[in-house]
Amino acid sequence: MKKQFAIIGLGNFGFYLATALFQMGHEVLGIDINPKLVQEIRDRISRAVIADATDPQALKELELEKMDAVVISIGSLLNNSILATLNVKDRGARRVVAKAVSEAHGRILTKIGADEIYFPEKDLALTAAQRLENPNVLDYLPFMEGYSIVQLAPPPSFIGKNLIELDLINRLGIQVIAIKELVPENVVMIPTGRFVVKDSDILILLGPDDALAELKEGG
Numbered sequence: 001m002k003k004q005f006a007i008i009g010l011g012n013f014g015f016y017l018a019t020a021l022f023q024m025g026h027e028v029l030g031i032d033i034n035p036k037l038v039q040e041i042r043d044r045i046s047r048a049v050i051a052d053a054t055d056p057q058a059l060k061e062l063e064l065e066k067m068d069a070v071v072i073s074i075g076s077l078l079n080n081s082i083l084a085t086l087n088v089k090d091r092g093a094r095r096v097v098a099k100a101v102s103e104a105h106g107r108i109l110t111k112i113g114a115d116e117i118y119f120p121e122k123d124l125a126l127t128a129a130q131r132l133e134n135p136n137v138l139d140y141l142p143f144m145e146g147y148s149i150v151q152l153a154p155p156p157s158f159i160g161k162n163l164i165e166l167d168l169i170n171r172l173g174i175q176v177i178a179i180k181e182l183v184p185e186n187v188v189m190i191p192t193g194r195f196v197v198k199d200s201d202i203l204i205l206l207g208p209d210d211a212l213a214e215l216k217e218g219g
């Protein structure tokens with residue numbers, strides 16, 4: 001499932017993010033105003049472009065509306081970060097993720113339409129604290145070749161059935177580890193077999209990649 005990403009700002013965070021997504025097999029467009037950084041990343045991602053993201057014209061030809069997500073990784077230059085986020089929203093990008101250096105910065109970016117905000121230092125500190133306190137098995141799972149955890153809207157055939165009737169564990173080797181209920185908002189961890197799936201639920205599943213792919217295509 002190859003996805004398309006654009007990363008604007010190829011400083012430390014943007015650079016690592018862009019190269020990591022490319023190594024995962026996705027198509028990655030990198031954008032920076034600094035020609036040296038663009039040159040440096042050119043051979044490590046799909047495409048790298050010198051552009052000033054504060055200039056709406058400069059983003060016009062980059063087809064940002066086609067990307068699965070556009071990440072604005074301009075941290076310290078508040079003005080540029082805000083203008084770039086506005087411009088990316090104006091281009092019709094579907095999922096806009098922006099990096100913020102402070103809570104206030106994050107609030108501004110949310111107000112102008114960013115769908116998600118990353119606070120790299122804060123987020124990493126929280127993850128580090130959790131890992132130090134309690135090494136989590138979830139940290140090892142991504143390294144189990146052939147298995148993934150995915151979240152999925154239930155296929156129409158699931159609606160109104162309980163987990164015993166669906167019997168995903170015996171039919172497909174898939175374990176339902178949690179269910180996000182949207183109305184009212186709630187997460188049911190390790191649901192029992194009596195849980196009845198609703199149209200508005202999101203299933204969080206652990207299982208073999210091929211079985212998960214089959215389910216995504218309609219169950």
Ligand code: ADP
Pocket residue numbers: 008009010011012013014031032033034037051052053054073074075076077080084
């Ligand atoms: P980090 O801490 O991850 O290195 P920085 O905030 O220092 O993040 O890096 C921001 C990056 O964004 C720099 O590489 C800078 O050249 C780039 N940048 C800043 N303004 C613009 C802009 N208007 N258009 C495109 N890239 C920009």
